[in-house]
């Protein structure tokens with residue numbers, strides 16, 4: 001796989017009119033996977049402490065490989081944000097993602113929300129994660145996603161550290177109200193973070209009245225009817241004339257994952273809808289066109305064909 005597919009030469013096309021795309025084929029949206037295991041989530045952070053992670057039976061390899069298989073069957077490539085902890089223990093999984101043509105990116109090392117860290121702690125975690133992921137992938141990485149979309153008001157300093165560490169973009173803002181990250185007033189579309197070279201690529205929302213509504217992945221994709229997600233993507237593509245940014249996790253396609261002792265809200269957040277995610281994801285990849293974040297937002301020709309139309313150099 002050539003460097004072109006890894007977007008090593010990121011060319012900013014954010015401010016070019018990405019849509020309407022009326023030439024041929026469906027619109028390319030961006031799809032991303034935060035590669036972490038079922039016991040890494042914020043919902044389960046009290047059930048399994050970080051010092052016990054190594055004792056847990058791992059399921060991330062098989063679940064991520066199932067996603068690789070589905071993506072390959074649908075001829076879709078995406079962005080895989082690896083947790084550094086996972087990349088260190090499963091370097092073959094990172095290599096496999098790269099060999100399949102996916103974009104490799106970073107999801108921190110220890111999965112701690114930014115707002116719980118000092119700048120020094122964030123920098124240390126970031127450097128450690130970047131090193132192990134790049135070691136496994138054999139390439140430089142450009143993209144970062146914070147655990148629990150924790151790039152919130154008051155953590156703006158993190159953008160500067162990301163830029164100085166060599167990251168080109170961050171995709172850590174989900175502009176909705178949430179108990180872990182209240183970002184309802186954050187920008188809904190990609191923007192350059194003031195005073196830095198970093199570009200922020202928010203998770204997509206639909207705007208109704210004066211409120212943003214989530215639809216583009218994670219628990220929302222499991223909880224909401226598929227028809228609503230389908231409607232929201234079409235509205236975003238057609239009305240806003242932009243690609244959506246979608247996200248999911250390997251553990252979300254795994255209804256057999258061990259049930260951990262956690263509070264009611266955490267269990268609801270983690271275990272609802274697991275059984276239908278794979279089926280709905282297959283449908284989503286069939287009905288819409290997807291590509292990695294770096295291709296959708298940074299390639300010179302922002303509108304790309306599906307994976308089978310891209311030259312393998």
Ligand SMILES: [Zn+2]
Pocket residue numbers: 034036041107111146147148
């Ligand atoms: Zn995560």
